[in-house]
Amino acid sequence: MGSATEATKDISENLLGDKKVTVVFVLGGPGSGKGTQCANIVEHYGFTHLSAGDLLRAEIKSGSENGTMIQNMIKEGKIVPSEVTIKLLQTAILENGNDKFLIDGFPRNEENRAAFERVTGIVPEFVLFFDCYEEEMERRLLERNQGRVDDNIETIKKRFKVFVESSLPVVEHYESLGKVKRIDAAKPIPEVFEDIKVIFSSLDSKETA
Numbered sequence: 001m002g003s004a005t006e007a008t009k010d011i012s013e014n015l016l017g018d019k020k021v022t023v024v025f026v027l028g029g030p031g032s033g034k035g036t037q038c039a040n041i042v043e044h045y046g047f048t049h050l051s052a053g054d055l056l057r058a059e060i061k062s063g064s065e066n067g068t069m070i071q072n073m074i075k076e077g078k079i080v081p082s083e084v085t086i087k088l089l090q091t092a093i094l095e096n097g098n099d100k101f102l103i104d105g106f107p108r109n110e111e112n113r114a115a116f117e118r119v120t121g122i123v124p125e126f127v128l129f130f131d132c133y134e135e136e137m138e139r140r141l142l143e144r145n146q147g148r149v150d151d152n153i154e155t156i157k158k159r160f161k162v163f164v165e166s167s168l169p170v171v172e173h174y175e176s177l178g179k180v181k182r183i184d185a186a187k188p189i190p191e192v193f194e195d196i197k198v199i200f201s202s203l204d205s206k207e208t209a
């Protein structure tokens, strides 16, 4: 660990090759509005939206050998092993011509975070954190109506527990690095986006400055 050989190995195994990218992690509890606002950000700021959950659901649909395992974990509100999710994110990044990505719903635990950093070498520009209380998130999930196997009250309770125990520590990690931009996500959709615009507009002006 930490030897020159290890370091060289890490660089040569960097799964992105030479591609340089800007990444924003979009985190928040289930139903906090990540997907909804990512669509708004894409429309206004030229990012590509990569939802870890959407990629995993597409993998199930494609009939992949991991499909059944992924489906079972999602149904139980558990977090799929990092190697599976990272591979899907890596492929999506490399296949895309864009160099600016919103990574939504990832990293969801410490294993996700550490493995992604180690394997891709990507450090996020910042973390956009959607702060919302559980009763509101629960109401939204029960009304989401996308036919998801995990939008039932039993799985929702499990997801909230995983969020508090495994995902919030990741947010705290980035908080300690001064990288978290916190949004009050309990407000109506247009108001949440107004707050997000302030953040992304200042990013644009930095680029052109």
Ligand SMILES: Nc1ncnc2c1ncn2[C@@H]1O[C@H](COP(=O)(O)OP(=O)(O)O)[C@@H](O)[C@H]1O
Pocket: 028, 029, 030, 031, 032, 033, 034, 035, 036, 037, 140, 141, 143, 144, 145, 185, 186, 187, 188, 189, 192
């Ligand atoms: N600010 C908001 N106020 C009320 N409903 C919202 C808000 N943001 C999203 N929703 C709705 O809540 C549900 C969950 O939103 P979604 O964007 O899928 O959240 P996430 O990706 O964080 O789970 C969707 O039906 C969406 O239309």
Ligand SMILES: Nc1ccn([C@H]2C[C@H](O)[C@@H](COP(=O)(O)OP(=O)(O)O)O2)c(=O)n1
Pocket: 028, 029, 030, 031, 034, 035, 051, 052, 053, 054, 056, 073, 074, 077, 078, 079, 080, 081, 085, 104, 105, 106, 107, 108, 112, 150, 159
């Ligand atoms: N990094 C991730 C992201 C999602 N998953 C799995 C487990 C999650 O409960 C489901 C659904 O994630 P998704 O981000 O689509 O869920 P929400 O939009 O937060 O409601 O996918 C995962 O295992 N690892």
Ligand SMILES: [Mg+2]
Pocket: 034, 035, 051, 053, 105
């Ligand atoms: Mg989502």
